[in-house]
Amino acid sequence: MALDEELQADPLFAGQSGAAFEWLCRIGDSTLILGHRVSEWCGHAPVLEEDIALANTALDLIGHTQMWLGLAAEVEGQGRSADDLAYRRDAMAFRNIKLVELPKGDMGLTVMRGFLFDAFHFELLTRLTASKSPRVAEIAAKALKEVSYHLERSSDLVVRLGDGSAESHRRMQAALDHLWPYCGEMFWGDAVDDAMDAADIAPHPAELRDAWDAAVQDVLGEATLQRPETRLDVHLGGKTGRHTEHLGYVLAEMQFLPRAYPDASW
Amino acid sequence: MYAQMVTSEGKAPGEDLSPEEQAFQDRIDAGERIEPRDWMPEGYRKTLVRQIGQHAHSEIVGQLPEGNWITRAPTLERKAILIAKVQDEAGHGLYLYSAAETLGVSRDELLEKLHTGRMKYSSIFNYPTLNWADIGAVGWLVDGAAIMNQVPLQRTSYGPYARAMVRICKEESFHQRQGYSIMMKMAQGTAAQKAMAQDALDRFWYPSLMMFGPSDAESVHSAQNMAWKIKINTNDELRQKFVDQTVPQAEFLGLTVPDETLAWNDEKGGYDFAEPDWEEFFEVLRGNGPCNEERLGARVAAWEEGAWFRDGLSAYADKAEARRNAQVAAE
Numbered sequence: 171m172a173l174d175e176e177l178q179a180d181p182l183f184a185g186q187s188g189a190a191f192e193w194l195c196r197i198g199d200s201t202l203i204l205g206h207r208v209s210e211w212c213g214h215a216p217v218l219e220e221d222i223a224l225a226n227t228a229l230d231l232i233g234h235t236q237m238w239l240g241l242a243a244e245v246e247g248q249g250r251s252a253d254d255l256a257y258r259r260d261a262m263a264f265r266n267i268k269l270v271e272l273p274k275g276d277m278g279l280t281v282m283r284g285f286l287f288d289a290f291h292f293e294l295l296t297r298l299t300a301s302k303s304p305r306v307a308e309i310a311a312k313a314l315k316e317v318s319y320h321l322e323r324s325s326d327l328v329v330r331l332g333d334g335s336a337e338s339h340r341r342m343q344a345a346l347d348h349l350w351p352y353c354g355e356m357f358w359g360d361a362v363d364d365a366m367d368a369a370d371i372a373p374h375p376a377e378l379r380d381a382w383d384a385a386v387q388d389v390l391g392e393a394t395l396q397r398p399e400t401r402l403d404v405h406l407g408g409k410t411g412r413h414t415e416h417l418g419y420v421l422a423e424m425q426f427l428p429r430a431y432p433d434a435s436w
Numbered sequence: 437m438y439a440q441m442v443t444s445e446g447k448a449p450g451e452d453l454s455p456e457e458q459a460f461q462d463r464i465d466a467g468e469r470i471e472p473r474d475w476m477p478e479g480y481r482k483t484l485v486r487q488i489g490q491h492a493h494s495e496i497v498g499q500l501p502e503g504n505w506i507t508r509a510p511t512l513e514r515k516a517i518l519i520a521k522v523q524d525e526a527g528h529g530l531y532l533y534s535a536a537e538t539l540g541v542s543r544d545e546l547l548e549k550l551h552t553g554r555m556k557y558s559s560i561f562n563y564p565t566l567n568w569a570d571i572g573a574v575g576w577l578v579d580g581a582a583i584m585n586q587v588p589l590q591r592t593s594y595g596p597y598a599r600a601m602v603r604i605c606k607e608e609s610f611h612q613r614q615g616y617s618i619m620m621k622m623a624q625g626t627a628a629q630k631a632m633a634q635d636a637l638d639r640f641w642y643p644s645l646m647m648f649g650p651s652d653a654e655s656v657h658s659a660q661n662m663a664w665k666i667k668i669n670t671n672d673e674l675r676q677k678f679v680d681q682t683v684p685q686a687e688f689l690g691l692t693v694p695d696e697t698l699a700w701n702d703e704k705g706g707y708d709f710a711e712p713d714w715e716e717f718f719e720v721l722r723g724n725g726p727c728n729e730e731r732l733g734a735r736v737a738a739w740e741e742g743a744w745f746r747d748g749l750s751a752y753a754d755k756a757e758a759r760r761n762a763q764v765a766a767e
Contacts, residue, residue, distance in 0.1 A: 209507060209515075209519055210506075210507060212519065212523075213496070213499030213500045213503040213522065213734065214503075214734060214737075214738045215738060215742065216739070216741065216742015216745040217742060217746055218526055218530055218533070218543075219530070220745075221496075221499065221523075222523055222526045222530065225519050225520075225522055225523035225526065228519050229516055232515055232516045232519065233516060235512060236512050236513070239512075252512055253511050253512055253513075257511075277742065277745045278745075330749050330753075331745070331748045331752070333752055333755065334747070334748030334750075334752040334755075335747050335748045335750075335751035337747070337748065338747065338748025338749075338751065339748075341744065341748075423508055424507060424508065426508050427508060427509075427510035428510055428511075431626065431629070434510075434625050434629050435621070435625065436511050436568075436621060436625075
């Protein structure tokens with residue numbers, strides 16, 4: 171198929187490009203910021219195997235970012251690249267969920283956040299492999315292989331640390347309690363998601379909630395951790411550009427070189 | 437090299453070898469590989485533990501200066517390459533600690549020695565990475581210098597060490613090319629980027645030459661280690677080779693090596709160059725380099741703050757075993 175035909179056949183490029191761009195940034199920005207947070211562990215992990223595993227996870231997430239933001243830039247059609255989106259937007263233009271921008275905390279927080287996000291990410295990508303958009307389905311299929319492994323690894327660690335020593339149990343419960351009110355944003359949706367759903371590009375995020383609940387409940391049960399009683403959807407807003415104070419610092423650090431030397435190529 | 441000034445535990449020159457020691461030396465002279473279950477002189481074992489341990493420590497401390505730029509890498513691709521590289525270094529640490537384990541010393545014992553200052557890591561990692569070109573310079577110069585030493589070590593007499601080195605060398609030469617690619621981009625970039633590249637070369641040139649250690653042509657330790665094929669070339673030979681390889685690369689980049697005395701010497705077929713400041717080198721080894729405290733502090737903090745994590749995993753493993761035993765008993 172010629173390129174033009176291919177583009178026309180992909181609903182991502184057909185009339186919904188504003189919503190599609192927003193939606194792609196929500197995924198790509200979330201993998202970027204989480205990748206950034208995970209990469210902060212490089213050289214500082216509690217055991218060498220974790221240094222390797224965390225670097226590997228960060229690397230996967232940055233790889234996904236290149237694909238999602240690359241596609242977002244293409245859909246936008248303004249001549250921007252994935253790097254332009256990552257490095258030249260300010261916080262209010264970022265669309266990641268707040269969960270991923272919270273500081274890395276201790277390993278308990280990092281492992282628990284990884285797990286809560288992986289369980290969602292796995293469901294999302296699984297559904298996206300059946301997207302009507304071939305481009306989305308293709309990226310999802312690639313990313314799903316890696317994310318399946320992320321979920322397997324983080325589930326295993328949550329179980330081991332939750333049902334480990336009194337101290338590891340305490341830390342995992344504290345991390346879970348802290349992160350829980352940020353999790354609802356994964357399932358929050360607006361007109362952007364309605365448009366994606368209507369075009370069969372992506373499921374409405376609310377549809378992923380039951381599968382996530384079940385997966386999380388299984389692992390928490392085995393880990394002897396208590397599912398918090400608090401609301402899941404206390405902290406929303408990241409998907410529409412209202413972030414925590416933390417994101418500005420992440421971007422200040424991440425974007426320093428391209429901002430300070432706008433004419434340079436690297 | 438990631439192992440500097442490794443003291444040898446061998447016999448003094450002129451001391452007679454026992455029949456066992458002679459047979460061992462004959463095997464090495466015949467180019468045979470020594471394997472973990474083979475008999476070996478205690479001095480050989482101890483010296484290897486020291487060298488492999490120091491090398492392993494260098495790999496994991498070496499994550500820090502480069503890791504320093506992961507969150508600030510200027511493009512997504514550069515970020516991915518850098519993360520992959522730092523991950524490789526951790527992987528090298530893992531192979532090397534495993535090679536050391538075959539000599540009867542655990543990773544935890546070696547780490548304990550590192551954390552208490554009883555074992556060293558390479559002096560080079562006590563220098564800071566101050567601008568993005570440093571990430572290029574570390575790959576080009578530091579990995580370049582390491583490769584000089586590690587390529588011959590693929591033929592070292594101890595099997596597990598030699599085999600680890602084969603894999604490490606493949607990855608290191610890839611890192612060196614990636615480093616050089618950053619330098620190319622910087623040297624061909626804007627005036628500000630060129631200035632960063634020159635600054636990086638200015639700061640990393642002499643510390644890279646120090647990586648080979650002071651001249652050891654007259655050293656007894658060096659002679660014993662060479663007889664055992666734990667060390668293959670003298671420090672001076674490797675340093676000369678490094679300079680001869682690197683100077684044309686710097687010229688190609690349009691950068692100036694910070695050595696006014698640098699000149700091609702037709703007679704020896706190599707460059708004449710200035711020695712690094714060995715006083716500075718010994719000060720760094722004594723703990724007075726620009727980043728010694730931070731580097732070791734970061735490793736100790738990672739270990740101590742991670743104790744609960746390791747203990748938690750052990751506690752789970754113990755419980756899981758107890759549950760399995762109880763189940764077997766019940767059946």
